[in-house]
Each structure stands twice: as C-alpha cells, then as structure tokens.
Amino acid sequence: MGAVAGRRKLGLFESGRAQNPTDSDWTNVYSYYTNDKLSGDGCWGMVTNIYGSTAICGDYIPVDPENKHYVLTASVKTIATNYLGNNGSGHMGFAGYDADLNFIGHHQAFTYTNTNTTLTRAASPGDTSIYIGRGDWYVGGTGHRRSINFYPAGSPYPTVGGYSRFNLYNNAYSTDGITQISGSEWRVDLNIAIPNWGYSLPIGTPLGRTQAGGSYNYALGAPIYPTEWTTYTSGVMHGYVNGAESSGASFRDGTKFIRWLNLRNYNYRTQNQGDSANYLLDNIQLLELSTSAKATRMNGATHLHRRARRLR
Numbered sequence: 001m002g003a004v005a006g007r008r009k010l011g012l013f014e015s016g017r018a019q020n021p022t023d024s025d026w027t028n029v030y031s032y033y034t035n036d037k038l039s040g041d042g043c044w045g046m047v048t049n050i051y052g053s054t055a056i057c058g059d060y061i062p063v064d065p066e067n068k069h070y071v072l073t074a075s076v077k078t079i080a081t082n083y084l085g086n087n088g089s090g091h092m093g094f095a096g097y098d099a100d101l102n103f104i105g106h107h108q109a110f111t112y113t114n115t116n117t118t119l120t121r122a123a124s125p126g127d128t129s130i131y132i133g134r135g136d137w138y139v140g141g142t143g144h145r146r147s148i149n150f151y152p153a154g155s156p157y158p159t160v161g162g163y164s165r166f167n168l169y170n171n172a173y174s175t176d177g178i179t180q181i182s183g184s185e186w187r188v189d190l191n192i193a194i195p196n197w198g199y200s201l202p203i204g205t206p207l208g209r210t211q212a213g214g215s216y217n218y219a220l221g222a223p224i225y226p227t228e229w230t231t232y233t234s235g236v237m238h239g240y241v242n243g244a245e246s247s248g249a250s251f252r253d254g255t256k257f258i259r260w261l262n263l264r265n266y267n268y269r270t271q272n273q274g275d276s277a278n279y280l281l282d283n284i285q286l287l288e289l290s291t292s293a294k295a296t297r298m299n300g301a302t303h304l305h306r307r308a309r310r311l312r
Helices: none
Strands: 030-033 043-046 054-062 070-080 092-097 129-132 147-150 166-168 173-182 185-190 206-210 230-234 257-263 278-288 303-307
Touching (some): 257 278
Antiparallel strands (some): 030 043, 054 257, 070 230, 070 278, 092 257, 129 185, 147 166, 147 206, 230 303
C-alpha cells in the first residue's frame, strides 16, 4: 500500500511524531518526553493522573473523503500502571469538523435510511409539532435514540453537505408522539419547541430520524496499551457513511477537517482514587494514500494490531 510522501503528506499532522516539542496544539494535553521514543528525538507523554478525560489536539487537517483514501495510525506504550496495576488505555481516533470548523456530532450526521422523509407543512421557530410524510420513525425506548435532523438545501440555510445544524437532539419526541392524521401525513408532537434558527423550514424540507452514538470517530478502537511499543492502524477510510455507523473508522457526512482524539485512560476511568497509568504516544499519522494504492473501504472500528518497528 503506497502513501504520498513529503513533510505534509507523511502523516499530515504537524507534530504527530513530536517534531515540534513546543507545539501548543499538543502540549495542552500531552507533555514532551525524551527518555523513550519510537522515532525522532522524543514523543508525547500522558500527563499525571488523568482518569478518562478527552484529549483533542493537533491542527485541523483538511480531508477530502469523497475523492481520497486515508489510513490513521498511532503507536502507544504504557510506562507506568495505575495504583491497581492496570495499563494505560482508551479510545483513539479523530474528531470531525465541517467546512466552518464546527464539530459534527453523531446525531448531526446525515442518516441514509429508507425512513427519511419530508415536511408536509412548514416548520417555524416555536412550533411544538411537525408534519411529515411517514410515521415509522420510532427507533427505541430511550430518549437519546429519538432525535431529528432537518436538511434544508441552499441559501439561506447554512447546511454543509449532510451535516445538520438544524437538529432536535435527545428525546425530541415521545414514544407515543407520532399520530397519523391522514393517509399520507403524520404529526410528530415535540417535547421541546423548535428553536429560533432564524428561518422557517418550508414544505418539502428533507428530514431524518437520528440517534446519539459515540461522540467521536474511534478509528483505532479502545485498546489497553501494552508495555512495549505497539502500533494500531485503521482500515482504509474513504467516503461518507450513515450517521448510525459513524463512530468508527469512517467519516461523518460533511467532514472537511479532523483533529487527533484520545480518551485518556478511559477504560479504567472509575479507578481514580490513586495514581493513574502513564503512557507514551508516537508516530500519530493520517496517511493519504497515493492514487496508485489499492484502496478497499473498511467500515466500523476494524484495525490492525502489530508490534511497532523503530523508524530509521
């Protein structure tokens, strides 16, 4: 598998290999560490006593999921266990952003399902009901599974790709909140009024049922980090995926930029009565594959796990 070479293309992240030990995009969540490393002069080390907190760092890396293929890779090593003897751990992957650098949450990603529909009546700020062209929207008993996205097209609606800023999130409607009022129209009674987005959404506006999920894209899974340098690699990432599948090695619809994501010591986050585990990270890279590389798309959190080799 080939990859495009060059400083910016070899990893894309400016300091993912700790090339710049004073890079504030990284030093705000990690410390520069030189007593051990996989390549270069140093690596990034986890700061003391972190119990499951979110680290998002690095510059905003532009991506073009529709036309290019990518692989995310990172190497980690536990150097001190926590007070109960457990290694460092936690999700690794990326956070995705739209063209205006707005974070795209799981519930905001376009959902490609056959239950998408359109408004049969205009929906305005303050409305407590909407009217849609189908009624089979109920997707679960818990409130976080009942959210609604609206996808208005064109000006003046500031929607980028499939990303919806027009979202009613978390318990938007009740399990018994959908009523058929004619042969082709259903009323959805909302638990909260439509906020003042500044626009009324016209008849025919597309909308879809959505649900909460993983906050970020956990492309490298949520491993427990070994005590020797170990590299985790995503599958080939290309194109956009259904919002319901967008917590793994995939891009949420509308993603134009990404940043590195690490849930530090997340697997043992409740073990917070003593010292946390400490670990190192090196060679955090987003590789853009060359056009000659054979790219096979792999959805979800599939990743390869292998021992790292020191770079010469």
